[in-house]
Amino acid sequence: MSTTEREDRTGLVVRSDDDRYPVDNPGVEHEPPRYTDTDERAGNGAYRFVVTCFGLVPVFAIAFVVIYFAVPKNLFIDLGASHLMAQHVLLGLTLGMAILLVGVGAVQWARLLMSDEEMTEERHSAASSAETRAAAIDIVYQGLEESQLQRRKLIGRSLLGALGILVVPAVVTLADLGPWPTRSVRAQTIERTIWGPGVRLVNDITYKPIRAADLEIGQLVNAEPENLQELHGHEVLVEKAKAAIIVVRMDPNSIKIPESRSSWHVNGILCYSKICTHVGCPISLWEQQTHHLLCPCHQSTFDLGNSGVVVFGPAGRSLPQLPISTDEEGYLIATSDFPVPVGPSYFERDSRNDYEDGDN
Amino acid sequence: MAKPAPLSEQTTVPATPAERTPGPVLRRVAGPVTWADERVGAAGLGKFFLRKIFPDHWSFLLGEIALYSFIILLITGVYLTIWFKPSMAEVEYEGSYQLLRGLAMSEAYESTLHISFDIRGGLLMRQMHHWSAMLFVASMFAHMLRVFFTGAFRKPRELNWVIGVALLALGTIEGFAGYSLPDDLLSGTGLRFVDGLIRSIPVIGTWAEFFVFGGEFPGTLIISRLYMVHILLIPGLLLALIAAHMALLVYHKHTQYPGPGRTDQNVVGYPLFPVYMAKAGGFFFIVFGVTTLMGAFMQINPLWTYGPYNPAQVTAGSQPDWYMGWVEGAIRIMPGWESHWGSTTWSWNVVVPGVGLMGLLFTLLGVYPWIEAWLTGDKREHHVLERPRTNPTRTAFGVAGITAYIMLMLGGGNDIIATQFRMSLNNISLVLRVAVFVAPVLAFLITKRICIALTRVDQERLLHGSESGIINRSPAGGYSEDHLPISQGEAFTLTSHNEYPVLESEEISPRQAKARRFFYGDNMSKPTRAELEAAAHHADGHDGDHELGDGDHHAVTGSRQPELTGGKD
Ligand code: HEM
Ligand code: FES
Numbered sequence: 001m002s003t004t005e006r007e008d009r010t011g012l013v014v015r016s017d018d019d020r021y022p023v024d025n026p027g028v029e030h031e032p033p034r035y036t037d038t039d040e041r042a043g044n045g046a047y048r049f050v051v052t053c054f055g056l057v058p059v060f061a062i063a064f065v066v067i068y069f070a071v072p073k074n075l076f077i078d079l080g081a082s083h084l085m086a087q088h089v090l091l092g093l094t095l096g097m098a099i100l101l102v103g104v105g106a107v108q109w110a111r112l113l114m115s116d117e118e119m120t121e122e123r124h125s126a127a128s129s130a131e132t133r134a135a136a137i138d139i140v141y142q143g144l145e146e147s148q149l150q151r152r153k154l155i156g157r158s159l160l161g162a163l164g165i166l167v168v169p170a171v172v173t174l175a176d177l178g179p180w181p182t183r184s185v186r187a188q189t190i191e192r193t194i195w196g197p198g199v200r201l202v203n204d205i206t207y208k209p210i211r212a213a214d215l216e217i218g219q220l221v222n223a224e225p226e227n228l229q230e231l232h233g234h235e236v237l238v239e240k241a242k243a244a245i246i247v248v249r250m251d252p253n254s255i256k257i258p259e260s261r262s263s264w265h266v267n268g269i270l271c272y273s274k275i276c277t278h279v280g281c282p283i284s285l286w287e288q289q290t291h292h293l294l295c296p297c298h299q300s301t302f303d304l305g306n307s308g309v310v311v312f313g314p315a316g317r318s319l320p321q322l323p324i325s326t327d328e329e330g331y332l333i334a335t336s337d338f339p340v341p342v343g344p345s346y347f348e349r350d351s352r353n354d355y356e357d358g359d360n
Numbered sequence: 361m362a363k364p365a366p367l368s369e370q371t372t373v374p375a376t377p378a379e380r381t382p383g384p385v386l387r388r389v390a391g392p393v394t395w396a397d398e399r400v401g402a403a404g405l406g407k408f409f410l411r412k413i414f415p416d417h418w419s420f421l422l423g424e425i426a427l428y429s430f431i432i433l434l435i436t437g438v439y440l441t442i443w444f445k446p447s448m449a450e451v452e453y454e455g456s457y458q459l460l461r462g463l464a465m466s467e468a469y470e471s472t473l474h475i476s477f478d479i480r481g482g483l484l485m486r487q488m489h490h491w492s493a494m495l496f497v498a499s500m501f502a503h504m505l506r507v508f509f510t511g512a513f514r515k516p517r518e519l520n521w522v523i524g525v526a527l528l529a530l531g532t533i534e535g536f537a538g539y540s541l542p543d544d545l546l547s548g549t550g551l552r553f554v555d556g557l558i559r560s561i562p563v564i565g566t567w568a569e570f571f572v573f574g575g576e577f578p579g580t581l582i583i584s585r586l587y588m589v590h591i592l593l594i595p596g597l598l599l600a601l602i603a604a605h606m607a608l609l610v611y612h613k614h615t616q617y618p619g620p621g622r623t624d625q626n627v628v629g630y631p632l633f634p635v636y637m638a639k640a641g642g643f644f645f646i647v648f649g650v651t652t653l654m655g656a657f658m659q660i661n662p663l664w665t666y667g668p669y670n671p672a673q674v675t676a677g678s679q680p681d682w683y684m685g686w687v688e689g690a691i692r693i694m695p696g697w698e699s700h701w702g703s704t705t706w707s708w709n710v711v712v713p714g715v716g717l718m719g720l721l722f723t724l725l726g727v728y729p730w731i732e733a734w735l736t737g738d739k740r741e742h743h744v745l746e747r748p749r750t751n752p753t754r755t756a757f758g759v760a761g762i763t764a765y766i767m768l769m770l771g772g773g774n775d776i777i778a779t780q781f782r783m784s785l786n787n788i789s790l791v792l793r794v795a796v797f798v799a800p801v802l803a804f805l806i807t808k809r810i811c812i813a814l815t816r817v818d819q820e821r822l823l824h825g826s827e828s829g830i831i832n833r834s835p836a837g838g839y840s841e842d843h844l845p846i847s848q849g850e851a852f853t854l855t856s857h858n859e860y861p862v863l864e865s866e867e868i869s870p871r872q873a874k875a876r877r878f879f880y881g882d883n884m885s886k887p888t889r890a891e892l893e894a895a896a897h898h899a900d901g902h903d904g905d906h907e908l909g910d911g912d913h914h915a916v917t918g919s920r921q922p923e924l925t926g927g928k929d
Contacts, residue, residue: 018859022886023848023852025852028621028622031552044401068481073456073477073480085483089656089657092657093656095652097649098649099645100646103643103645104642106639106641107639107643109638110635110638120413120628121627123625166522177570177574178570181569204672215675222672224672234448234578237578237670244672264487275671275776280556282672296674296775298692299775299785299789300696314692314709314710316698316709344560346567347706348566349705350703
């Protein structure tokens with residue numbers, strides 16, 4: 001048996017036990033010499049290769065500069081399917097080759113020409129030795145003694161308290177990161193849209209009002225409130241993110257309209273929020289036959305023929321419906337804001353009034 | 361490793377005596393170096409670092425790729441900051457991309473278009489930046505898997521593992537923040553998603569949302585805030601953590617794979633100067649060069665085709681960058697559970713897969729070294745890596761984790777799978793809801809069996825040698841195969857892993873005993889010296905004949921008990 005005992009750095013006796021190594025360590029195997037070590041011509045070939053790599057770098061670097069100034073940015077290379085911006089591609093090609101060749105040259109130099117003798121280095125345990133530990137502890141005690149921290153205890157404690165309290169102003173300053181979503185702030189922001197009684201529904205691209213008579217059965221129109229045009233700058237995006245709607249016309253006989261919503265539609269024209277109740281993507285895929293509306297983000301599917309209930313997917317709530325009517329000219333108008341907040345759920349949301357399958 | 365080999369006779373290259381006549385470069389730097397030595401002790405540093413030994417293995421390059429792509433990100437990122445404007449103020453596009461002329465958009469999007477079309481080399485920088493971000497996260501993942509499956513996270517490297525997990529988490533967030541900056545339709549949709557995610561957090565969600573966005577979504581602040589996060593806060597943290605990661609690496613010295621001459625007391629490899637400077641330095645330029653060529657030829661995030669952000673529009677098939685794919689998948693296959701208690705709403709459908717799952721993954725990863733140490737009771741230091749098969753339960757855990765990850769990734773692409781393979785989207789989601797729990801369990805069981813089978817193959821080679829392919833027919837008509845002895849080097853490699861202690865011991869509680877039985881109760885224990893000698897003897901006597909049988913199974917309940925403590929108490 002070859003159990004050996006030796007002392008490690010800490011003075012502890014380490015038994016390198018036989019069971020760990022049932023086979024004697026043969027020591028590092030030396031690689032046979034490489035072709036470039038034994039064959040003079042191969043060695044010279046490797047040498048030439050490395051120097052050529054490095055030597056080509058300036059060529060590509062200069063080509064880069066020439067292309068930068070000489071190739072106009074509106075020149076295109078047509079390769080059948082792809083239409084490449086000549087300047088971009090040539091700059092990338094020359095720069096890439098210049099950088100790559102530095103690397104290839106250096107790695108081949110190391111692999112083929114540098115000594116490939118493996119070496120061994122001693123390794124030590126990560127922990128410090130017992131003496132070092134003892135010495136460190138002594139130093140700590142001595143320092144504590146010299147600072148009088150142990151005798152005059154309040155210094156240390158009050159210092160800790162002082163440092164701790166400094167976090168408070170730092171954190172409090174963050175209270176102005178944004179407005180506080182208190183009940184009244186919520187009511188003015190995420191719980192309200194710019195829809196209201198009499199606001200016309202307009203096409204979301206042309207901003208033309210939508211006439212009830214122009215919609216055919218099965219048709220879907222993306223719409224916005226007419227008063228969106230009165231807003232400016234970032235307000236447009238904020239309000240659009242809540243007010244976007246879809247208007248669909250379905251055959252009134254093929255859909256379910258609950259008692260409580262009988263006055264919310266115009267001859268089978270229904271209007272729903274376009275903002276998914278899951279995490280807020282704009283919903284866009286409409287299946288005429290089934291009256292299902294699919295969200296492209298996570299595939300929540302809502303049944304527009306049944307007050308917008310969820311029929312599949314991760315959304316947890318029905319799509320809010322906007323009550324609509326027509327004005328005297330026959331254009332579609334909202335009769336109020338959405339009765340419930342639109343968009344994804346949040347903690348303070350009172351979801352007791354949302355429509356659930358089977359409600360009336 | 362599997363060479364049936366008589367050892368090649370030792371060949372030493374004759375050492376040519378070093379030339380001591382300094383060349384022109386050395387002569388020129390001698391002055392500055394002396395200057396530096398007199399101020400910062402450069403010679404001492406050089407003596408310590410220049411001949412440090414690093415072991416060689418392709419899998420050690422994965423961490424290097426992560427490091428290099430981080431440097432490339434810093435370089436290309438600085439270029440982009442020269443022209444990018446992190447502002448949501450509305451402007452009208454007047455640049456040279458015809459199709460968007462005259463459109464209202466944010467300054468952020470406009471300046472990104474400007475970089476892409478009006479700055480020479482700008483598109484190249486953008487695409488290099490995005491490709492190196494992909495490479496950064498991907499190589500961190502791969503590096504982590506290497507560290508996991510070889511047990512490189514064991515004592516004394518647990519801290520470096522935790523730093524690594526933090527790097528991975530921060531890298532993911534950094535990537536997401538960068539992806540959101542251009543304010544195009546796709547990234548805006550991504551931000552909308554994050555808004556929904558933050559909102560869904562119980563109790564504080566709405567407050568967090570208002571604080572992050574400076575009010576209602578999208579507001580005017582989020583891009584400039586994300587910009588600060590993307591170019592200052594997270595890169596700073598990454599830089600500090602990478603420095604700590606490297607410092608610990610130098611302190612611990614790199615781990616090495618088992619092999620002849622390699623033990624827990626040494627490190628075998630090549631010196632930093634000159635071999636690793638050329639190899640690692642050269643490899644940096646290779647990664648950089650390849651990233652540049654990818655930036656030149658492979659289009660990524662062509663955001664001019666998406667248009668500016670518009671909360672009422674969405675591009676079909678919008679997908680996040682791949683590393684968020686698993687979260688996306690979890691969100692997609694989650695059932696729509698939401699509780700309405702009193703006047704409050706609890707969106708489990710969003711918070712569980714979105715916020716909870718990420719927290720769970722990174723927590724589990726972070727604490728894994730301690731879980732395993734508790735399961736095995738192993739407190740020893742380890743510097744020789746394990747081959748994945750010699751630790752079947754850990755390897756099985758890893759494969760189970762990868763399987764769950766893949767199931768979630770499939771969920772993230774369920775629409776693509778449905779359209780490509782003409783399957784029902786709903787059915788894919790329903791199947792995945794089950795598969796995400798069942799598939800990892802199956803993967804665990806199968807992997808564990810495969811590992812154990814592989815250790816038996818090793819056992820066969822150790823005890824009976826390698827198959828020679830020569831079949832003998834005896835006068836009586838029986839057939840047998842000749843076996844050749846394997847080299848001592850290979851035998852040492854196959855037997856140099858640590859074993860765990862016997863299961864029956866009075867010192868541990870029944871619960872611990874159970875944990876240990878679960879973790880390594882099924883492991884094959886390696887043959888003892890006596891058994892190896894007996895086998896060799898047997899081979900001599902019987903001309904290497906061998907019939908397969910399972911007489912070589914050694915239960916771990918044997919009486920051998922290796923030393924378990926690290927020797928420092
Ligand atoms: C910015 C990201 C990262 C960089 C730049 C990086 C870089 C490196 C490098 C160059 C090495 C030495 C070579 C090697 O083993 O590959 C290393 C070692 C190590 N890394 Fe990372 N790494 C990163 C992320 C991670 C992650 C995500 C983990 C695990 C969760 C991790 C855990 C480790 C550990 C435990 C070691 C020591 C392993 C050994 O010595 O074999 N690192 N890292
Ligand atoms: S946002 Fe519509 S399903 Fe997720």
